[in-house]
Amino acid sequence: MDFNSFKQYVIKAAQDLGITEYELYYQTSESTDVDIFKHEVNEFSSSMDGGVCFRCLVNGRMGYASTEELSAEQAESLVKRAYENASVLENDDREFLVEGGQEYEPLNITPYELPTTESLIQTALAGQEALYAADPAVIDGTSCSTGSVKRTIAIFNSKGLDLSYENNIAIFAAGAVVSNGKEMSNDYSVKTGSFLELDVKEQAAKAVSDALAKLDAEVAPTGSYPVVFSPKAVASLLGTYSGIFSAQSAQKGLSMLKGKEGEMIAAPIVTLVDDPFYPDSAMPISFDAEGSPTHKKNIIENGRLNTLLYNLKTAAIAGRQTTGNASKVSYTSPVGIRPFTMYLAGREFTEDELLQKAGNGVYINFLGGLHAGANVISGDFSLQSAGFLIENGVKTRAVKSFTVAGNFYQLLNQITAIGKEVELPNARGITSFGAPCVLVEGLSIAGK
Amino acid sequence: MISKEICQRVLARAVSTGADYAEIFAEHSVNHSISMIENKVETVQDAVIAGAGIRVYKGLRSVMATTIDTTEEGLLRCAGKAAEALSQGKAEISICLKERLYGDIHPVRVVPSSVSNAEKIAVLKEGYFAARQYSDSIRQVTGSLLDVDHNILIATSEGLYAQDRQIRTRLSISAVAEKNGETQTGSCSPGRRMGMEMFENEVDAKATGIKAAEQAVTMAGAGYCPAGVMPVAIGNGFGGVIFHEACGHSLEASSVAYGCSQFAGKLGQQIANPKVTAIDDGTIPNAWGSINIDDEGTPARKNVLIEKGILKSYMIDKFNGRRMGMPSTGNARRQSYSFTTTSRMTNTYIAEGADRNEDIISSIEYGLFAKQMGGGSVNPTTGEFNFAVAEGYLIRNGRICEPVRGASLVGKGSEVIMNIDMVGSGLELGQGMCGSSSGSIPTNVGQPLIRVASITVGGRS
Numbered sequence: 001m002d003f004n005s006f007k008q009y010v011i012k013a014a015q016d017l018g019i020t021e022y023e024l025y026y027q028t029s030e031s032t033d034v035d036i037f038k039h040e041v042n043e044f045s046s047s048m049d050g051g052v053c054f055r056c057l058v059n060g061r062m063g064y065a066s067t068e069e070l071s072a073e074q075a076e077s078l079v080k081r082a083y084e085n086a087s088v089l090e091n092d093d094r095e096f097l098v099e100g101g102q103e104y105e106p107l108n109i110t111p112y113e114l115p116t117t118e119s120l121i122q123t124a125l126a127g128q129e130a131l132y133a134a135d136p137a138v139i140d141g142t143s144c145s146t147g148s149v150k151r152t153i154a155i156f157n158s159k160g161l162d163l164s165y166e167n168n169i170a171i172f173a174a175g176a177v178v179s180n181g182k183e184m185s186n187d188y189s190v191k192t193g194s195f196l197e198l199d200v201k202e203q204a205a206k207a208v209s210d211a212l213a214k215l216d217a218e219v220a221p222t223g224s225y226p227v228v229f230s231p232k233a234v235a236s237l238l239g240t241y242s243g244i245f246s247a248q249s250a251q252k253g254l255s256m257l258k259g260k261e262g263e264m265i266a267a268p269i270v271t272l273v274d275d276p277f278y279p280d281s282a283m284p285i286s287f288d289a290e291g292s293p294t295h296k297k298n299i300i301e302n303g304r305l306n307t308l309l310y311n312l313k314t315a316a317i318a319g320r321q322t323t324g325n326a327s328k329v330s331y332t333s334p335v336g337i338r339p340f341t342m343y344l345a346g347r348e349f350t351e352d353e354l355l356q357k358a359g360n361g362v363y364i365n366f367l368g369g370l371h372a373g374a375n376v377i378s379g380d381f382s383l384q385s386a387g388f389l390i391e392n393g394v395k396t397r398a399v400k401s402f403t404v405a406g407n408f409y410q411l412l413n414q415i416t417a418i419g420k421e422v423e424l425p426n427a428r429g430i431t432s433f434g435a436p437c438v439l440v441e442g443l444s445i446a447g448k
Numbered sequence: 449m450i451s452k453e454i455c456q457r458v459l460a461r462a463v464s465t466g467a468d469y470a471e472i473f474a475e476h477s478v479n480h481s482i483s484m485i486e487n488k489v490e491t492v493q494d495a496v497i498a499g500a501g502i503r504v505y506k507g508l509r510s511v512m513a514t515t516i517d518t519t520e521e522g523l524l525r526c527a528g529k530a531a532e533a534l535s536q537g538k539a540e541i542s543i544c545l546k547e548r549l550y551g552d553i554h555p556v557r558v559v560p561s562s563v564s565n566a567e568k569i570a571v572l573k574e575g576y577f578a579a580r581q582y583s584d585s586i587r588q589v590t591g592s593l594l595d596v597d598h599n600i601l602i603a604t605s606e607g608l609y610a611q612d613r614q615i616r617t618r619l620s621i622s623a624v625a626e627k628n629g630e631t632q633t634g635s636c637s638p639g640r641r642m643g644m645e646m647f648e649n650e651v652d653a654k655a656t657g658i659k660a661a662e663q664a665v666t667m668a669g670a671g672y673c674p675a676g677v678m679p680v681a682i683g684n685g686f687g688g689v690i691f692h693e694a695c696g697h698s699l700e701a702s703s704v705a706y707g708c709s710q711f712a713g714k715l716g717q718q719i720a721n722p723k724v725t726a727i728d729d730g731t732i733p734n735a736w737g738s739i740n741i742d743d744e745g746t747p748a749r750k751n752v753l754i755e756k757g758i759l760k761s762y763m764i765d766k767f768n769g770r771r772m773g774m775p776s777t778g779n780a781r782r783q784s785y786s787f788t789t790t791s792r793m794t795n796t797y798i799a800e801g802a803d804r805n806e807d808i809i810s811s812i813e814y815g816l817f818a819k820q821m822g823g824g825s826v827n828p829t830t831g832e833f834n835f836a837v838a839e840g841y842l843i844r845n846g847r848i849c850e851p852v853r854g855a856s857l858v859g860k861g862s863e864v865i866m867n868i869d870m871v872g873s874g875l876e877l878g879q880g881m882c883g884s885s886s887g888s889i890p891t892n893v894g895q896p897l898i899r900v901a902s903i904t905v906g907g908r909s
Contacts, residue, residue, distance in 0.1 A: 037508075037706060040508075040509070041509060042508065042509065043509075043510045043511075043512070044509075044510070044511045044533050044534075045511065045512035045513065045514075045788055046511075046512070046514075046529055046530075046533065047501070047512070047513065047514035047786050048514060048515055048516060048786075049785075049786040050516065051495070051496075051497075051516075053495075063492065064491065064492065064493055064494065065494045065495070066493070066494065066495035066496065067495065067496040067498075068495075068496060068497055068498050068499060068516050069498045069516070074496065081494050082494075084565070085492035085493075085494055085565070086492075087565075088482075088489055088492060088565040088569060089488075089489050089490070089491070089492065090488035090490075091489070091490050092488075139707070140706070140707055141706045141708040141829070143706070177707075177708055177829055184708075184710075184829055184830060185829075186827065186829045186830065214830075219904070222676050252485055252486060253587050253588045253624065254588060254624065256631070332479075332493060333493070334491045334493065368825055368827075368832075368834050369823075369824055369833075369834035369835065369856070371823055371825070372822045372823035372824050372825065372834070372835055372836040372856075373822075373834055373835075373836045373856045375632075375836075375854075377624055377631055377632075377633050378630065378631050378632050378633065378853075378854075380853065380854040381854075382673075382836070382856035383834070383856065383906070384832070384833075384834030384856070384906070400832065401832060401858055401859065401860065401904065402858070402904065402906075403675070403834070403858050403904070403907075404906075405672075405675065405854060405856075405907060405908050444675055444907070444908040445675070446675030446676060446904060446906040446907060448677060
């Protein structure tokens with residue numbers, strides 16, 4: 001059964017139970033993935049999944065239920081389950097559904113054309129050849145993969161809201177494995193967007209040179225140093241700690257930014273932006289998961305916390321407007337809060353100038369185990385890292401197997417210089433993180 | 449779920465373009481969870497996951513297609529799509545499915561879907577308020593009770609037709625404590641392949657809450673962990689995450705078959721300290737990572753991975769086993785029908801050794817006692833790993849001293865398992881969700897108290 005027919009059964013079931021305020025959130029994704037080993041296609045997959053989340057207001061409380069099975073029986077069971085789930089909730093905060101007929105900023109973006117299966121296979125094979133050709137140290141195990149994803153989202157509610165959205169994206173990933181006969185090393189380069197702008201050779205060369213750099217890398221010496229983080233490393237830190245800017249986390253006491261709006265929380269050179277329409281974003285969108293219009297905003301402006309990110313419920317608690325940042329982790333999830341494209345705004349310096357300023361220190365271009373080594377509540381982090389030593393203002397020997405430790409809240413104030421060019425590594429899915437390179441003073445390095 | 453006759457017709461379509469093997473994996477699951485924050489029930493989530501994945505192989509090539517339409521027409525379309533993508537000629541394999549009943553070594557007495565929300569909330573609240581009331585310095589507590597009813601069906605062109613019902617229940621409590629304006633966290637999340645009877649004699653909800661709160665309060669008072677290379681004693685239970693990350697992932701066929709593993713080609717060789725014996729056992733009754741059959745229909749097994757330091761076995765699924773020329777070890781797993789199955793761990797642990805626990809601590813002049821570990825990750829190709837220490841203490845002159853926070857351990861798997869030079873007693877298992885290419889799956893890690901002679905501790909210098 002298709003979504004529109006299923007919707008009719010749900011509307012009827014809701015009426016039968018006397019439910020007058022409800023919403024249906026429908027999400028699907030169709031993806032195709034190609035994986036190469038040696039010089040042949042090793043795995044090919046074509047998958048389709050997705051489902052419907054129904055939520056409804058019962059005595060002021062919002063009950064949820066979801067299903068992937070679109071049938072008449074499920075429509076009835078779905079409504080009944082959501083109704084029952086609402087009855088046991090104890091949270092008294094006011095819940096809302098968005099009114100229909102709002103103004104949305106138009107998306108001035110032409111959707112990417114999805115690559116054909118043949119083009120996915122040929123691009124992956126070409127990428128694999130480019131990887132092998134990039135350096136004689138490249139060995140089997142090296143793998144190029146390509147993929148395409150078509151996502152659709154639809155929101156329909158009892159207050160006249162009826163929105164839909166479609167997004168296409170192609171993914172190219174070059175995974176290089178290199179060996180010097182003694183040890184192996186590997187790295188990836190990922191490009192998302194459209195294959196039209198893809199330079200297969202450039203991506204392959206990048207993956208191979210990053211992998212080669214880590215061969216024979218030393219363990220960094222223990223001590224306190226200035227650290228230059230690459231855009232990828234800053235973006236992964238931002239991604240890990242983005243939750244502290246959620247009004248929900250703040251209101252529940254899970255973020256130390258509670259009550260800090262309007263105050264200085266970072267060095268004056270720091271401006272942090274959330275832009276749902278950012279040009280390189282994987283999924284620009286003009287409405288959020290509740291159906292509210294989205295807009296660009298400065299979260300931190302010249303060091304001052306300008307605003308947290310809000311959805312309808314948290315905005316009502318704070319007595320203000322939503323920032324259009326309602327989000328769902330998956331279609332089954334309750335409405336939470338997330339940025340769209342969150343990036344640290346670029347300033348005046350080149351990477352070389354930052355290295356000069358650092359003098360003697362460490363350049364970090366890889367951070368690992370962020371889900372474990374970074375505590376999002378206390379802000380403490382101690383993370384596996386790799387990169388280069390900085391000696392007399394230039395990158396010298398490669399280093400790995402060390403940790404960098406600090407506290408994210410303190411780090412915001414320890415940033416002493418910011419690079420020019422914002423990069424958006426690994427933009428995939430609804431949320432992307434970006435940054436230029438950044439110089440941070442006095443972080444603890446633990447190595448040999 | 450889907451009849452033998454339909455499966456036969458769908459498999460015939462799947463192999464029609466020359467595949468030498470085809471498999472249907474169909475699923476109907478109900479995931480249910482209740483969460484609390486600020487002393488109140490905040491959300492109830494309830495989702496039906498249903499669909500099928502069809503895989504076909506030809507030699508070393510695999511094609512998968514998935515669908516949420518599990519009617520015969522939908523499945524035939526999906527099989528046609530997979531067959532078309534493989535398209536290596538024509539073949540007719542006669543398929544005769546024989547139903548196999550593997551039985552259930554993980555009996556469930558109280559099926560969670562038959563228990564009311566109110567009863568579940570009562571259990572959740574017991575754990576939640578035990579944490580909340582533990583100390584005045586507890587600022588926030590979050591809690592959840594999750595249950596999963598995962599029904600799978602596997603039919604293959606080799607004639608297998610088998611089903612399994614996997615029920616799991618898990619209570620998670622996390623606490624935030626504040627001392628002198630600084631906050632720290634603690635958590636405890638026991639789970640079993642059981643129903644609600646888990647709370648009768650296996651898991652004490654109240655103790656779960658207290659454990660989470662105790663950890664948060666201890667860590668909130670702690671100073672930063674010093675940085676450097678030192679000996680580390682790692683506590684039992686979830687401490688086993690060290691083997692899971694440093695070694696386990698590199699023994700999965702998904703890395704080994706492609707040569708992308710620090711341990712590829714090392715069967716029969718000494719890869720670990722002779723004190724280390726490590727086992728992956730999917731058959732432990734009612735354990736969190738246990739299965740009756742894996743997601744390719746192979747019965748679960750107990751596999752000795754490393755015996756006294758010698759590499760004995762990898763963890764292998766059917767497809768990667770083809771490349772390795774080795775049979776499946778019953779380790780094929782996937783989060784759901786929409787993920788491609790690969791080799792994964794079940795319940796993986798370091799077996800008890802002969803060292804006395806008190807000797808392990810007293811042997812350390814200056815080092816760290818990692819009583820509770822957090823999560824971690826690894827690059828299986830190089831073996832470089834990291835994990836977080838959730839609750840750590842300094843050891844001075846053979847005595848456990850003050851707690852320290854913000855520590856992590858990093859190193860290289862092949863080096864660290866050589867450095868495990870003392871293995872004590874008190875084997876326990878700890879529950880986790882392991883994320884990899886075939887999705888997020890429940891796994892147990894485990895060990896007794898062990899000593900790593902030397903490892904890099906990431907703290908503050």
